[in-house]
Amino acid sequence: MQSLDLGIIGNGTIGALVDPHAEVVWSCFPRLDGDPLFCSLLREGHGTDDFGFFVIDLVDLADSEQRYIGNTAILVTTLHDKEGGCIEITDFMPRFYQHGRIFRPLSLLRRIRRICGSPRIRIRLRPACNYGAQRPIMTWGSNHIRYVTPDLVVRLTTDASITAILQELPFFLENELTLLLGPDETVPGAVGKVAQHFLEETTNYWREWTRNLGIPFEWQGEVIRAAITLKLNTYDDTGAIIAAMTTSIPEAANSERNWDYRYCWLRDSYFVVNALNRLGATRTMEHYLSYIVNVAAGAANGRLQPVYGIDGRANLHELEVPTLPGYRGMGPVRIGNQAFAQAQHDVYGSAILAATHVFFDQRLARPGDTALFQRLESLGDKAVEFYAQPDAGLWELRGQARVHTFSAVMCWAACDRLALIANRLGLAKKAARWRARGQRIHRDILQRAWNKRRNSFVSTFGGSELDASLLLLAEVGFICADDPRYVATVAAIESELKHGDFIFRYVEKDDFGAPENAFLVCSFWYANALVALGRKDEGRALFDKLLAFRNRHGLLAEHINPKSGEQWGNYVQTYSMVGLINSAIRLSIRWDQAF
Structure with missing residues (x-):
């Protein structure tokens, strides 16, 4: 049965998800929001007529192991057969400096090496196109196979037998083979030597990148893996950071809460920029800020929408795809996201909070x-x-549609930060104007979002329900953490939204019924709130529990079932990994206290 126990690889142009048996189950070409060349994550099955996958089968498979090469995005899968044979598959997408710029080609590299015994393998490469509707046209030569789709041509260059791949014939692996799936171009040189060069340079790139991160003393491995994953969700060409690499992984079983997350949400920007700043990943942060600023500058009449394409496009019209049955058959599969047409007023604060760094970070x-x-x-x-x-x-x-407290608070934050920026620029009258506007909004929120009967802030003006975003009131500076109203609000959330170790985003019914699973980042917000309230030991204990629910690679999806611990929702989720980073940095002891 399909699961989200998947490794992620990528290079800032494309990415892929690989299962524990080294099957590429998801990968979009020619960029992160493109048509999935491999889509078996949303269509399970490897029969004669099935396609949309890239499998390296070990005949008589007995066991498998999987790991990353330390401090890299290079994934290694080890497969053992029943006779003592063993192979190792190394998967990566090249990324390194070349000729004064980052080389990040449209390429997936797979190296297969015999470790011991007489392993017998079968390579099954069956791309898809038009969201799983059809197989590409194939042509081939002595050392390559071309896959021709309506919008793209990719070429497999290999030193393996072309006949064995085309006919999916089992064969004994003698030494080492290379599979390079990339642009329809001739590979300059022996493919094995090219792959070795790419592997060495890509390893050096990632290790140098992680070497320059500012990480906490504790949970270093966890933060490094989260940071690399955040980098893999970045589309380098524009600086956009997608919410997740997948579409339509349901938030809960058979819930129909299936959305396309291969886009850039402006509300993520505040949290992502904070994480990148704390990590010291300034180039990635600066590139992302440029994307945010360009989107904001291009907004017609100053009106922002919640989500944009990775190229900045505004129209993300949502469609259902009939050709893919969905994760575990739990459709529908959707492309596009109709949220682009919604009014979500918190985006103004999110964009300005992110852009504030441009004025203060020297x-x-x-x-x-x-x-x-x-x-x-x-x-x-x-x-x-x-x-x-x-x-x-x-x-x-x-x-x-209701008047949401968090949206109002983020609008206040927009005014508050504009006042700070104006002061920075020496614009005293502008600063006073924005400060006054912010103060007026602040007073109104305190009056209309506070529920005296519940002794808590509530999720909507004049309402009585709670939602987890209220945990962020101190985070964005709207209220002091030691204010009795914030303390009481956290207590109310603990009482109503906390299920086991997890905080639900809300518990009342919505368009699809009552939520069944917890939104993971909310639990990290709660851990941060505990720290702000001086309950750091509780926050640390919770954080350790949350880390235990990551998959074998230290990765997180969007949601989690509080009873089974199974992950659900789109994967790998930027929000969740950023939550991990920000909490780890807050909770860790300082380096100067460690020795």
């Missing part, structure tokens, strides 16, 4: 100036206009 090559501030002011104007207007909220409710 490491960045292009500091913010008055011209950029004026562009951000148009977003602030919208925040003032919309803060008390109904919207779908950060949980993207599709069937109802």
Whole structure:
């Protein structure tokens, strides 16, 4: 049965998910939001007529192991057969500096090496196109096979038998084979030597990248893996960071909460930029900030939508794909995301909070100036206009619109940060204006979002329900953590939204019924709230419990079943990995306290 116990590889152009038996179950070409060349994650089955996968079978398979090469995005799978034979498969996508720039080709490299015994293998390479609707046209030569789709041509270059691959014939593995799936171009040189060079350079790249990270003293391996994964969810060409590499992994079994997450949500920007800043990943952060600023600058009349394509496109019209049955057959499979058309007013604060770094971080090559501030002011104007207007909220409710407290708080944050930026630029009158507007919104939120009967802030103005975003009120500076109202709100969330070790985002019914699984990042928010309340030991204990629910590679999806611990939702989830990073940095002892 399919699971999310998958490794992730990538290079900032494309990515792939690989299962414990070395099957490539998901990979989109020619970029992270493209048509999946491999899509068996959403269509299980390897029969004669099935396709959409890349499998290296070990005949009479008995056992498998899988690991990353330390501090890299290079995945190694070891397969053992029943007769004592053993092979090792190394999967990666090349990424390294060449000719003064990053070389990140449209290429997947698989190296197969005999470790011992007389292993017999079979290579089954069956790409798909048009979201699993058909197989590409194939042509071949003496050392390559071409796969021709309506929009793309990829070429497999190999030193393995072309006949064995085309006819999927088992054969004995003598030494080492290379499979290079990439652009329809001739490989310059022996494919094995090219692969060895790519492997060495890619290993060096990732180790140098991780060497420059600022990591906490504790949980170093966990943070490094999360940071690499965050980097793999980055589309280098524009700087966009996707929410996840997949589409339509359901949030819970048979829930139909199946969404396409291969896009960039503006609300993620505040948390992602904070994580990158704390890690010292300034180039990635700067590139991402450029994407955010460009999207904001291009917003018509200052109006932002919640989510954009990785190329900045606005229209993400949502469609259901009939050709893929879905994860474990739990459709529908969707491409596009209709949330782009929703009103979610928190995006104004998210964009401005992220952009604030441009004005204050002296490491960045292009500091913010008055011209950029004026562009951000148009977003602030919208925040003032919309803060008390109904919207779908950060949980993207599709069937109802209300005035959400978190949206209003983020609109306040937009004004608050604009005042800080204006001060930084020496614009005293502008600073006073934005400060006054923020104070007015702040007073209104305190009056309308506080429920005296519940002794808590609530999720909507005049409402009585809770949601996990209220944990962030101190995080964004709206209220002090030692304010009795915040303390009481955290206590209310503990009482109502905490199920076992996990915090649900909310518990009331929505368009699809009551949520069954916990939204993972909310539990990291709760751990951070415990630290802010001076309950650090409790926060550390919770954090250790959360780490235990990661898969074998230290990776997290979007949701988790609080009873079984099984992960659900799109994978690997940027929000969850960023939550891990931010919590680890807050909870760890300092380096100067460690010895």
